Amino acid sequence: MIPAAFDYTAPSTVDEAVRALADAGEDAKVLAGGQSLLPVLRMRLAAPTVLVDLGKVAELRGIREDGDALVIGSMTTHYEVQRDALVAEHAALLGKATDTVADPQVRHRGTFGGSIAHADPAGDLLAPALALDAEMVLAGPGGRRTVAAAEFFQDFFTTSLAADEILVEVRVPKHTGWSAHYEKFNRVAQAWSMVAVAVTVRADGGAIAEARVALTNMAATPVRATAVEQALLGQSAGSDAIRAAAEHAAEGTSPTADGNADTEYRQHLARVLTGRAVTAALSA
Structure with a gap:
């Protein structure tokens, strides 16, 4: 099938993305890697009037240390998480789980934050985020706020993200020296x-x-x-x-x-x- 018609915008900063969502109202959808959203659009299970593409927002990519936490940008791909030395050292469970996500093509295009925000109960990154006591940093018109994983996931495909907010990054407390496995x-x-x-x-x-x-x-x-x-x-x-x-x-x-x-x-x-x-x- 062919998606319903929609307007498209590709902001280059987080602030621009938040403004685009606020202007579009509740009929907007955020495009991250697109591995979950595009099939839904094609089947017309969603018909947004505006699509806000985060692909050009450079500040949403990358993995860094911040004291006792790892900070993973929401647009960081699964492939990057798999192969990151900081993840392997301080949050091995995330790497183990990411290894099982779909196939290499999806892991190269799909994003860490997109999977988290999609909140599919069968998704492979939600349980590791909960086990590691991760925190989600959300940006909206009123600024930024942090939500613990235990409060972020609320129901099937439902999170505490408001319609005018985006997931900016995920903060993961370091579990250095811990062993891990995802079965x-x-x-x-x-x-x-x-x-x-x-x-x-x-x-x-x-x-x-x-x-x-x-x-x-x-x-x-x-x-x-x-x-x-x-x-x-x-x-x-x-x-x-x-x-x-x-x-x-x-x-x-x-x-x-x-x-x-x-x-x-x-x-x-x-x-x-x-x-x-x-x-x-x-x-x-």
Whole structure:
């Protein structure tokens, strides 16, 4: 199909982009990498009157350190996140998850911030962002504000972004020295996850001193598996206690049933994949 007619603008600064959104009102859409938006436009599931293309806003690209945090520009591509040395050193979980995103073509065009703002519950970067306690920096007519990942994701494809705001950058607290793994289960290669588990752990003396575990596609938003995190403390690699801790993964969840899996099967997957992910992280 052919998209409905729309006006197009390509600002070169964040301020210009915010003004363009404010002028367009709620009928505008932001174009980042376009990997999710363009198919939606072609199917006419969205029909914006204005498309605001962020491709020329240079200040939205790149990865840098800022004290105890990494700052990832929203227009930084998945490919760049995959291969960035700072990400590998301070936020390994993001690199592990990005490795599983779609295929090389999508990773070269798709953007980190675009995936976050799209908020697909099956998307591979939402759970890692939640597990790492990331913060989203949003820019709007009233200035900039920061929203924690736990508050940013609100529902299916819904975030706390206002219609006249853009996601500028994501601030990720450094998890230097932490091991990580992202375990994804999908029906075919390069597909969306039926369920996935993001795990990052800090070991001390061969035992887990801290753990962060988050689940993909187990609810309308990413879910933090806090019961698993608590049960993992003090456990070592290969311990039967890790499998016991993983049994808590689905607690409190009620994932959607669809053509790929019903609720019970997704909960089963969450438990199995959590055990695998923790074991793999400790073996890294």
